[in-house]
Amino acid sequence: MKQQTLLMIKPDAVQRNFIGRIIERLETAGFQIVQMKMVHLTVARAREFYEVHEGKPFLEELVAFMSSSPIVAIALEKENAVADLRELVGATNPAEAACGTIRQCFAIDMGKNSVHASDSPENAAVEIRFHFA
Ligand code: IDP
Numbered sequence: 084m085k086q087q088t089l090l091m092i093k094p095d096a097v098q099r100n101f102i103g104r105i106i107e108r109l110e111t112a113g114f115q116i117v118q119m120k121m122v123h124l125t126v127a128r129a130r131e132f133y134e135v136h137e138g139k140p141f142l143e144e145l146v147a148f149m150s151s152s153p154i155v156a157i158a159l160e161k162e163n164a165v166a167d168l169r170e171l172v173g174a175t176n177p178a179e180a181a182c183g184t185i186r187q188c189f190a191i192d193m194g195k196n197s198v199h200a201s202d203s204p205e206n207a208a209v210e211i212r213f214h215f216a
């Protein structure tokens with residue numbers, strides 16, 4: 084069954100001109116782009132997006148980074164989209180990301196890791212609504 088998920092191209096990747104290369108990976112892997120926009124999140128909006136991480140030691144750094152310059156939000160559709168996108172994106176820490184994954188190819192470090200991908204169908208629905216309500 085077709086499923087939707089959310090990908091964000093984070094500031095580090097936008098700034099290094101990797102938008103096109105990342106989108107090419109998505110399309111080649113069979114994801115259909117259903118909605119897409121470039122947006123500069125405010126600190127408050129970035130904090131709202133990552134509210135599940137409230138209390139984590141990296142939250143302040145993450146919110147500051149995600150509101151530092153524009154991101155690209157993309158709603159994607161495919162069979163098994165959530166799990167397949169997580170696999171294409173790779174591990175949170177690029178040093179541990181599998182060969183050929185987006186993070187292994189483009190990410191700088193654990194914080195500046197180039198992309199976000201929803202981690203469950205439930206969170207995907209919430210995150211797509213957050214950007215495309
Ligand atoms: P995920 O993006 O792979 O789902 P999460 O654990 O949900 O990883 O963390 C959200 C984001 O917070 C990560 O993508 C990364 O940018 C940042 N982050 C997570 N853990 C750390 C850390 O230990 N140091 C710095 N940033 C972190």
Ligand code: MG
Nearest residue numbers: 199200201202
């Ligand atoms: Mg996550």
